[in-house]
Amino acid sequence: MLDPVTRVRRFNRAVTRAVGALDTSFLGRGRPLGAARVLNAIGHGRSEVGEVRDYLGLDSGLMSRLLRSLEDEGLIETSAHGDDARRRVAKLTRAGKREFSAYEALSNSQAEDFLARNTQREALLAAMDLIASALGRDATDLREMDPRGDEARYCLGEYYAELARRFKQGFDVKLSRDPDAADMVRPRGSFVVAMSDGLPIGCVGLKGSGSEIAEIKRLWVAPSARGLGLGRRLMDAAEAAARELGIAVLRLDTNSALPEAGQLYRRTGWTEIPRFNDDPYPDLFFEKRL
Amino acid sequence: MLDPVTRVRRFNRAVTRAVGALDTSFLGRGRPLGAARVLNAIGHGRSEVGEVRDYLGLDSGLMSRLLRSLEDEGLIETSAHGDDARRRVAKLTRAGKREFSAYEALSNSQAEDFLARNTQREALLAAMDLIASALGRDATDLREMDPRGDEARYCLGEYYAELARRFKQGFDVKLSRDPDAADMVRPRGSFVVAMSDGLPIGCVGLKGSGSEIAEIKRLWVAPSARGLGLGRRLMDAAEAAARELGIAVLRLDTNSALPEAGQLYRRTGWTEIPRFNDDPYPDLFFEKRL
DNA sequence: GATAATATCTGACTAAAGTCAGATATCATG
DNA sequence: CATGATATCTGACTTTAGTCAGATATTATC
Numbered sequence: 001m002l003d004p005v006t007r008v009r010r011f012n013r014a015v016t017r018a019v020g021a022l023d024t025s026f027l028g029r030g031r032p033l034g035a036a037r038v039l040n041a042i043g044h045g046r047s048e049v050g051e052v053r054d055y056l057g058l059d060s061g062l063m064s065r066l067l068r069s070l071e072d073e074g075l076i077e078t079s080a081h082g083d084d085a086r087r088r089v090a091k092l093t094r095a096g097k098r099e100f101s102a103y104e105a106l107s108n109s110q111a112e113d114f115l116a117r118n119t120q121r122e123a124l125l126a127a128m129d130l131i132a133s134a135l136g137r138d139a140t141d142l143r144e145m146d147p148r149g150d151e152a153r154y155c156l157g158e159y160y161a162e163l164a165r166r167f168k169q170g171f172d173v174k175l176s177r178d179p180d181a182a183d184m185v186r187p188r189g190s191f192v193v194a195m196s197d198g199l200p201i202g203c204v205g206l207k208g209s210g211s212e213i214a215e216i217k218r219l220w221v222a223p224s225a226r227g228l229g230l231g232r233r234l235m236d237a238a239e240a241a242a243r244e245l246g247i248a249v250l251r252l253d254t255n256s257a258l259p260e261a262g263q264l265y266r267r268t269g270w271t272e273i274p275r276f277n278d279d280p281y282p283d284l285f286f287e288k289r290l
Numbered sequence: 291m292l293d294p295v296t297r298v299r300r301f302n303r304a305v306t307r308a309v310g311a312l313d314t315s316f317l318g319r320g321r322p323l324g325a326a327r328v329l330n331a332i333g334h335g336r337s338e339v340g341e342v343r344d345y346l347g348l349d350s351g352l353m354s355r356l357l358r359s360l361e362d363e364g365l366i367e368t369s370a371h372g373d374d375a376r377r378r379v380a381k382l383t384r385a386g387k388r389e390f391s392a393y394e395a396l397s398n399s400q401a402e403d404f405l406a407r408n409t410q411r412e413a414l415l416a417a418m419d420l421i422a423s424a425l426g427r428d429a430t431d432l433r434e435m436d437p438r439g440d441e442a443r444y445c446l447g448e449y450y451a452e453l454a455r456r457f458k459q460g461f462d463v464k465l466s467r468d469p470d471a472a473d474m475v476r477p478r479g480s481f482v483v484a485m486s487d488g489l490p491i492g493c494v495g496l497k498g499s500g501s502e503i504a505e506i507k508r509l510w511v512a513p514s515a516r517g518l519g520l521g522r523r524l525m526d527a528a529e530a531a532a533r534e535l536g537i538a539v540l541r542l543d544t545n546s547a548l549p550e551a552g553q554l555y556r557r558t559g560w561t562e563i564p565r566f567n568d569d570p571y572p573d574l575f576f577e578k579r580l
Numbered sequence: 581g582a583t584a585a586t587a588t589c590t591g592a593c594t595a596a597a598g599t600c601a602g603a604t605a606t607c608a609t610g
Numbered sequence: 611c612a613t614g615a616t617a618t619c620t621g622a623c624t625t626t627a628g629t630c631a632g633a634t635a636t637t638a639t640c
Contacts, residue, residue, distance in 0.1 A: 322595080352598060376605070
């Protein structure tokens with residue numbers, strides 16, 4: 001009665017019904033679901049036709065016709081892509097934006113209703129984050145980004161907040177050796193953010209020094225995405241970037257209050273070395289030769 | 291970036307994609323999705339045509355045609371309902387059972403794959419239970435059942451296990467005044483189980499004594515369904531049953547190690563009274579006049 | 581600059597889903 | 611037992627989704 005497979009299937013059924021309700025609510029605007037989906041994909045910033053087609057898994061003929069029908073309604077305009085005139089980009093017209101925000105309002109109010117109906121808000125949200133991350137794991141992509149960008153700064157903020165929670169003495173960025181952003185940008189270093197459906201859920205920095213030695217910094221994985229192997233993927237990405245930059249030795253410092261991190265390093269070929277800096281927070285130091 | 295509505299919507303998107311994958315896997319058996327859904331609904335015990343139609347939200351014409359196509363395939367047989375010859379009941383033939391179990395195997399292996407891909411099994415399952423309960427709340431129905439039935443005994447087992455965990459001194463049913471099952475069956479009393487999509491997720495017993503005083507016993511809500519107001523619904527159902535049975539005074543005992551329970555009682559018109567039995571476990575006693 | 585590869589579009593389909601107005605048989609009620 | 615309500619079925623549709631073989635325009639490659 002309570003075996004894991006049954007529980008997963010009960011979840012699937014519950015969610016299938018809910019998704020069906022969401023879909024039907026989208027039909028209230030006098031447009032087939034397929035067209036509504038394309039409109040929304042474009043509204044959410046997927047401007048290239050091929051990108052939308054892949055995302056929605058549509059046949060190219062069908063995609064083309066759906067685009068035409070939205071164009072006939074006056075909701076979108078298409079034009080050739082600047083770099084490659086075979087590709088087309090679509091954008092919402094003024095009327096399209098209005099229609100898109102009507103769909104947004106529908107989705108939002110449905111989400112709000114769901115939240116309002118339930119008292120366990122935080123527990124529910126945490127559960128949803130976890131499941132969305134687990135389901136979207138294959139869709140999580142690692143992107144090299146500027147550490148000063150919004151996504152990176154969001155991750156770093158969460159990272160600092162977590163350190164402050166987990167270190168007995170708290171954590172103050174200013175006391176730590178905050179890597180200069182320029183050291184985490186090519187050609188000296190790199191910064192990688194894990195994006196899951198538009199939400200940043202992890203990051204790692206590679207802090208170069210111009211020499212053949214570089215440091216791994218700021219490895220963070222959102223609580224909702226832990227246990228899914230994302231830390232390892234991020235570390236692999238950082239190592240790959242280091243190899244591209246001709247770096248021979250990687251170092252990192254960490255703290256024994258973060259046991260998961262130490263475990264990950266030990267399992268992936270890192271060896272403990274003596275302290276190599278005077279940062280007050282770390283008490284464990286690792287090295288890996290590439 | 292992290293407002294609750296965005297998080298709910300991210301979950302919705304992740305899940306919509308996953309549900310789509312589940313649906314397409316059902317197409318591998320050479321049958322349109324609609325027919326597959328009807329076959330599975332019947333396989334899961336929804337035998338009456340109208341019941342299946344409501345559950346799947348189908349038009350009666352469409353439903354009828356889907357039934358005919360399954361009949362032509364030799365997968366189901368229909369006959370008139372014993373009590374009302376207008377209604378029809380469908381059941382699987384031998385071939386239908388084979389086909390149904392092929393779909394079951396597909397669903398099971400998909401659920402197993404999902405579990406195998408993830409390391410955080412227990413956390414994921416708990417999150418899924420919570421969400422399934424929250425989504426299925428409107429679909430949770432309270433049914434009066436025999437306390438000796440499978441569902442009731444499952445609930446009671448979980449209830450005892452939880453008491454054992456939460457009482458410092460543990461919990462042994464035999465030391466407690468285990469209500470005789472006959473006292474929780476009409477006409478003396480009642481036993482109500484909350485069923486969510488086939489899974490028992492809560493229960494409550496009304497233990498009558500033949501007099502105008504009865505006791506509430508065994509109020510339990512599955513951890514995955516807490517915070518959704520189910521405890522209150524169960525209590526309301528028990529009270530309603532008590533009124534039907536002509537009971538004037540309800541009593542119950544509980545323990546201060548279960549603060550949620552005490553809070554619920556105080557909020558719903560119960561008043562604390564002196565100890566009225568010598569059961570070793572409870573230390574709080576309540577009464578409510580109907 | 582010919583050839584292959586790529587991105588999109590068009591035309592001509594088929595299949596599936598959904599709608600709606602009756603038809604038919606049965607049941608409930610006075 | 612006539613009347614209205616109910617459950618299902620049939621026929622005649624429309625709409626939506628999906629498929630596939632080319633057509634067209636552009637870009638990449640030798």
